[in-house]
Amino acid sequence: MAGEAVKEIVKQYFPQVIQQDMLRYELLFENVQEIRCRVERPLILRLKQGLEQSVVERLTMEQMQHIVSRISQGSVYAWEEEFRQGYLTLRGGHRVGMTGKGVLEHGRIRTLKQISGLNFRIARSIPGAADELVQYVAAGRKIRNTLLVSPPGCGKTTMLRDLIRQLSNGIPSLHMAGVNVGVVDERSELAGCVNGIPQLDVGCRTDVLDGCPKSEGICMLIRSMGPQVVAVDEIGTAADAAALETALQSGIHIITTAHGNGLTDLLRHPVLCPLVEQGFFPVIASLHWQNGQVALHFERGGCL
Amino acid sequence: MKVGGILLLIGAGTAIGFYRAYGFRKRIADIIMLQNAFRLLETEIFYTLTPVPAAMELLEQKLPSPVQHFFHQVWCAVQNEQMSVFQAWEQGIVILEQETFCGREELGAVQSFGLSLGDGDLAAQQKNFQLLQQRLQYALEEAEREKLQQGHMWQYVGVCASMAVAILLC
Structure with missing residues (x-):
C-alpha cells in the first residue's frame, strides 16, 4: 500500500526531527504521489489531483545532507552514475530525483554536488491498470x-x-x-x-x-x-x-x-x-x- | 603450602611474561587480518560498487573474528539504527580496541579511514584505501621490530622476575 511505503520512506531516510513533523500527516500518506524537499524552503507532500500539503516550514542544509547520506547508504561512490543522471531508485521501486550543482568534465555532467533538491516519487503498482x-x-x-x-x-x-x-x-x-x-x-x-x-x-x-x-x-x-x-x-x-x-x-x-x-x-x-x-x-x-x-x-x- | 605459593607466584609471573610476548605476536596477526579484510572491502567497493553497509554485510561471513564482529557492528548500526557510516565506524573501533592486540598506529589508521569512507567518488576512495594500507604496512613493520626486540625478553622477564620475587619472599 502506498501509505505504508511513504511511512517507511519517512522513517528510513528522514532525520528524526522531521519524521515527527511528517508523521503528523500520516492520514494523507495513502494519497501522496511525491515528497518534495528543497533546502531553505518548505518540505511539501504532493497529493493526488494536484493538491499539496506543507509539512515542514524550512528544510536545512544539514537535514538535506542527512537525507542524501541515507538514500546513498553513506556511499556516494556507489551511485556515481545515478548522481550523474540526477536520480536513483530506492527499495520498493521509488525514484528520487535530485538537483544541485553540476560538476562538469569536458563539457558534460560528471556528477552532482551540493544537493539542494530531492523529489521522492512514490511507485505505485496498480493491478488491473492495463x-x-x-x-x-x-x-x-x-x-x-x-x-x-x-x-x-x-x-x-x-x-x-x-x-x-x-x-x-x-x-x-x-x-x-x-x-x-x-x-x-x-x-x-x-x-x-x-x-x-x-x-x-x-x-x-x-x-x-x-x-x-x-x-x-x-x-x-x-x-x-x-x-x-x-x-x-x-x-x-x-x-x-x-x-x-x-x-x-x-x-x-x-x-x-x-x-x-x-x-x-x-x-x-x-x-x-x-x-x-x-x-x-x-x-x-x-x-x-x-x-x-x-x-x-x-x-x-x-x-x- | 609455602612451596605451593612459590609455584603459584612463579607461574603467575611466567604467565604474565608469556602473555606479553604473545601480545606482540598477536598484534602482527591482527594487523595482517586488518590488511586482508580491507583488501576484500576495497575489491567489493571497486569492482561491484557495493555501498559500504552492504559490502560489510557481505564480507562479514568471510572474515575471522574479531574483524567479523567489527564489520557486523558497523553495517547493523547504519542499517538498523540509522547512524551515518562515520558514527557507526567510531562505535565499531571500540570493538577492535577491546578484542584485538592492535596498537595506536593501526587503530588510528582505521579510525582515520572511516572519516572519509563513502564520501566522494571512486578515485577518492582509492586514495583512502591506499593510505590505509600504507599505514597498516608501517604498523606491521613496527610490530615485527617490537616482537624481535621485546618478544623473547618478556618471556625471560616473566620467569626471572617471578623467581626473584619468590626468592626474596623466602
Missing part, C-alpha cells in the same frame, strides 16, 4: 506490438508495468497462457529492482535487465533469454529505435512507451515517426487527463 489495454494488445490470443504515448505524470509506466505482468502471468479472460517477457529497465522504474530483485510485481515469467541501456539490453535479451515479448519504457533515441527494429525482425513482440500527447507528436518525432509510419505498432494508445481522471484513447488498433 485491463482495458490488454484486450487489444492480446486480441485473438496474438500479441500485437504496442506503443503507449502520454505526457509525464499520466501513468504510462504504471500501465506498462501492469501490461507486462498480465502478459507474463497469462490472461484467463482471453484464455491466454503466460509468455516470456524480457524487460530492459534502464532507470529501474518498471520493476524497481534492488540487489537484482524486482520490488514491483512484473509477473512470474519476466526477466529484468536492470540499469542497462535500452539499445544494448534489447540485444542481450534476444541473444540469451528467448523472450516472446520485450518491454522497454520511453524510447526516443536512434539507438533505441535500431534495437527495436532488430527485435521486430527477430519475430519478437515489442511493448513500449514514449513521451507525447498523441499520434501527432509521434509523427513529428524524428526517431519514432519512421517506426509509426511503417506500421511497426499495430496498437498505439495515448493517455491523457480527462475530468480529473486518466483516460485511454486508441490512436490505432482500437478495434477488436
Whole structure:
C-alpha cells in the first residue's frame, strides 16, 4: 500500500526531527504521489489531483545532507552514475530525483554536488491498470506490438508495468497462457529492482535487465533469454529505435512507451515517426487527463 | 603450602611474561587480518560498487573474528539504527580496541579511514584505501621490530622476575 511505503520512506531516510513533523500527516500518506524537499524552503507532500500539503516550514542544509547520506547508504561512490543522471531508485521501486550543482568534465555532467533538491516519487503498482489495454494488445490470443504515448505524470509506466505482468502471468479472460517477457529497465522504474530483485510485481515469467541501456539490453535479451515479448519504457533515441527494429525482425513482440500527447507528436518525432509510419505498432494508445481522471484513447488498433 | 605459593607466584609471573610476548605476536596477526579484510572491502567497493553497509554485510561471513564482529557492528548500526557510516565506524573501533592486540598506529589508521569512507567518488576512495594500507604496512613493520626486540625478553622477564620475587619472599 502506498501509505505504508511513504511511512517507511519517512522513517528510513528522514532525520528524526522531521519524521515527527511528517508523521503528523500520516492520514494523507495513502494519497501522496511525491515528497518534495528543497533546502531553505518548505518540505511539501504532493497529493493526488494536484493538491499539496506543507509539512515542514524550512528544510536545512544539514537535514538535506542527512537525507542524501541515507538514500546513498553513506556511499556516494556507489551511485556515481545515478548522481550523474540526477536520480536513483530506492527499495520498493521509488525514484528520487535530485538537483544541485553540476560538476562538469569536458563539457558534460560528471556528477552532482551540493544537493539542494530531492523529489521522492512514490511507485505505485496498480493491478488491473492495463485491463482495458490488454484486450487489444492480446486480441485473438496474438500479441500485437504496442506503443503507449502520454505526457509525464499520466501513468504510462504504471500501465506498462501492469501490461507486462498480465502478459507474463497469462490472461484467463482471453484464455491466454503466460509468455516470456524480457524487460530492459534502464532507470529501474518498471520493476524497481534492488540487489537484482524486482520490488514491483512484473509477473512470474519476466526477466529484468536492470540499469542497462535500452539499445544494448534489447540485444542481450534476444541473444540469451528467448523472450516472446520485450518491454522497454520511453524510447526516443536512434539507438533505441535500431534495437527495436532488430527485435521486430527477430519475430519478437515489442511493448513500449514514449513521451507525447498523441499520434501527432509521434509523427513529428524524428526517431519514432519512421517506426509509426511503417506500421511497426499495430496498437498505439495515448493517455491523457480527462475530468480529473486518466483516460485511454486508441490512436490505432482500437478495434477488436 | 609455602612451596605451593612459590609455584603459584612463579607461574603467575611466567604467565604474565608469556602473555606479553604473545601480545606482540598477536598484534602482527591482527594487523595482517586488518590488511586482508580491507583488501576484500576495497575489491567489493571497486569492482561491484557495493555501498559500504552492504559490502560489510557481505564480507562479514568471510572474515575471522574479531574483524567479523567489527564489520557486523558497523553495517547493523547504519542499517538498523540509522547512524551515518562515520558514527557507526567510531562505535565499531571500540570493538577492535577491546578484542584485538592492535596498537595506536593501526587503530588510528582505521579510525582515520572511516572519516572519509563513502564520501566522494571512486578515485577518492582509492586514495583512502591506499593510505590505509600504507599505514597498516608501517604498523606491521613496527610490530615485527617490537616482537624481535621485546618478544623473547618478556618471556625471560616473566620467569626471572617471578623467581626473584619468590626468592626474596623466602
